Amino acid sequence: MMKIDLEGLGLEAFMKPHQASAGNQPSAEGKLPSKPQFSNMIYLDYAATTPVDPRVIEAMVNSMETDWANVSSPHELGIVTKQKVEADLDAIAAHFNVNRDELIITSGSTESINHALKGVLHAQKKKEIITSTIEHKATINTVQALMKEGYRGKFIAPNSEGIITAEMIEAVITDETAMISLIWVNNETGDKLPVEEIAKIARARKIPFHVDATQAAPHFQFDASQFDLVSVSAHKCYGPKAIGLLYRRSFPKLPMMPLIDGSGGQLGLRAGTIPNEGIAGFAKALEIIKDNWVEERHRLAKLESYLVQRLLSFGVEVNSGNLKGHREPGVLNLYIPNVNADTLMALTPKLAIAKGSACNSDSSLPSYVLTEMNYDLKRALSSVRISVGRYTTEEEIFAAGEMLSVAIEFIQNIADGKPANWYGEYDLYNSYIASILEPDYLEDGITINAGIDAPLLVIEKEHFSLTLYGKVEKVALDDSDAIRFTALSGKAYGEPYYLSLFNDLIIALRDETISSQLALEQLLGMKMPANYLRDTLFIEKSLRNFIAQQIES
CATH class of the missing domain: 3.90.1150.10 (Aspartate Aminotransferase, domain 1)
Structure with a gap:
């Protein structure tokens, strides 16, 4: 890497250095809402x-109070409400430089992504879709569902530098490629894929290109018309949950099958009554972002x-x-x-x-x-x-x-074998955290010098590790041999369960004569949780092997 x-x-x-736009000027009080x-x-x-955003809430409450009628109703209330909702949809469309009749209002990005991928693929004969291995689960799981239907998914992994380039996507396009779907701003790292460059490649090859802009929309305004399909969710933009949009270009018209059947509908593709107040809130949220x-x-x-x-x-x-x-x-x-x-x-x-x-x-x-x-x-x-x-x-x-x-x-400090003390708050609902707040990893007066002190034993997997330092004495019992640890100290890494287990283990090992028949549950006087049992048995086996080696040496 x-x-x-x-x-x-x-x-x-x-x-x-930059100049704030007029829309960025603070209010008269100089404060945010x-x-x-x-x-x-x-x-x-x-x-x-x-x-x-409180301004979004205000817009939604106003809509609930005055524009609550069904936009499909033919009476005056329905007609007036429809005019208001269409004005809000026009504002949303203008924000993305598209037309109102290119927007489908959905319940959020997950539905939008499902509709984009399934709707477009079900409407054509080609069976191949290109995406990446770093997409949101909404895309990865949708592609996997399509693969169960007989479609072929190509998952492109980042290169050795951790990035995906336009050239990498272009290299895997074939005559059977029916669609490309990529995330713009990664929801875990903030990394941006070169979707605008990829869009030009896709358009030249006449391949529909879907962009998951869920994490892009809250941070900057963009032109959605450069893509064929775009998914956005309002709740990432300081708007309400349960509302999002799917942009589908209208010219040349992109074939698409409906995902939801029922009465009414948007563009003949999504049935159901549209949420007036959600659209009002979404429009206001985007207006604030624009400014x-x-x-x-x-x-x-x-x-x-x-x-x-x-x-x-x-x-x-x-x-x-x-x-x-x-x-x-x-x-x-x-x-x-x-x-x-x-x-x-x-x-x-x-x-x-x-x-x-x-x-x-x-x-x-x-x-x-x-x-x-x-x-x-x-x-x-x-x-x-x-x-x-x-x-x-x-x-x-x-x-x-x-x-x-x-x-x-x-x-x-716990991981480095140094004195550690905790005086702050902690998660009261975590049943394992309490036993590591006053750690006993170190013998009194001892600090581990990892560069000089040789460890007695290292027990580790990628997700946890315990390193023991000290001395071992053989002890002759009536029916077998055993060992006793002296000046025992340790250092550890892992989630709270492992740190708690290792802390209790070090305390117990200091006070006991241990044979190769060691049983952790008996030694610690506790039943191991089932979800950690495999790792607990691995730790137990590692200790048994160490004890056996010490007895035989």
């Missing part, structure tokens, strides 16, 4: 969803830079293949050496951050986006996504930097 220049953060293009309620959290998960995105892009770049500079001393690196001006500020993925993301999040409960896509954050698996970018498993598990947005302040970033610094230092 290429070496990343952290000092510049690749944001030079966004950090140049009232901030949505975040409780006592610092919200840094804007890539998952954004708080609804402020240039200024906002610079502000978010500065916030990212402040945070990264604060964490550089801990060896933090940015996970990206596009740090030379091809990242979109706002979505930042950070690798923190020897710090498992789950443990970091458990020790910073007042920070709303994520391991990756919100769709995958509950998974124990690493981010597939990072592993596809050629980062190893441990790095992926030691990475967090921090996404900033409209209501993130400098004060919050500075506070977040301090919270993260304290937690990172504590976790890295």
Whole structure:
């Protein structure tokens, strides 16, 4: 993987002096609109969803009060409401430089992506679709569903530098290629694919090209007409959930089959009553973005830079293949050496951050986006996504930097065999975190010098590790031989369960005579959770083998 220049953060293009547009001028009070309620959290998960802007809420409430009729109704209320809704749709279309009759209002980007891919492929004879391995699950799972129907999916992986180029896409196009679908701004790293360049290639080859612009739309205004299909979701743009859009070019007309059947419908392709108030909110959200995105892009770049500079001393690196001006500020993925993301999040409960896509954050698996970018498993598990947005302040970033610094230092000390003390908050709902708040990895008065002290035993997989230091004494029992550890210390890496298990294990090993028939459940007096049983048995086997070797030597 290429070496990343952290000092510049690749944001030079966004950090140049600039003039604010008229729409960026502050209000008379010099303040942003009232901030949505975040409780006592610092919200840094804007890539998952954004708080609804108060101005959007006001537009939606007005619509609910005055423009609530069914636009398909032939009476006066229906006709007047239809005029208002069409005006909002015209505003949405104008934002993307397209026409109202090229928009399909959906429930969000997932539906839009499904409709784009399935609708277009079902309407033609060719069977091949090109996409990438770093797409959102909405695209990957849709392509996989199409493959079960007999379509052929070509998944293009990033090159050795972690990027996908237009040349890589062009190289795999064949006469059977029916469609290309790519994400513009990656939802986990902020990296941008060269979709505008790829669009020219696709248009020259007369291949429909779909762009997932879910993470692009909140950050900058763009011309959707250069593509054939575009998916956008309102809730990423400070608008309401359950509404999005699919742009489909009208000339030359792109054949498409409907995804939802029923009465009514938009362009004969999507049945159902359209959400008046959602459209009003979506239109207002895009209007605010149009007026402020240039200024906002610079502000978010500065916030990212402040945070990264604060964490550089801990060896933090940015996970990206596009740090030379091809990242979109706002979505930042950070690798923190020897710090498992789950443990970091458990020790910073007042920070709303994520391991990756919100769709995958509950998974124990690493981010597939990072592993596809050629980062190893441990790095992926030691990475967090921090996404900033409209209501993130400098004060919050500075506070977040301090919270993260304290937690990172504590976790890295455990991993480095140094004294560690925790005095901060922690996730009360994590059943394993409490036992590592006062760690006993080190024997009193001992600090491990990894460069000098030779470890007794290293037990590790890519997602956890335990290294033991000290001495071993043989002990003769009546019916067998055993060992006893003296001056036992250790260092560890992993999510809270492993750190808790290793802490309890080190304490137990200091007080016991251990035979090769060691059983962890009996030694620790606890039943191992089923979801960790395989790894627990691996640890137990490693200890047994070590004990047997010491007895035989």
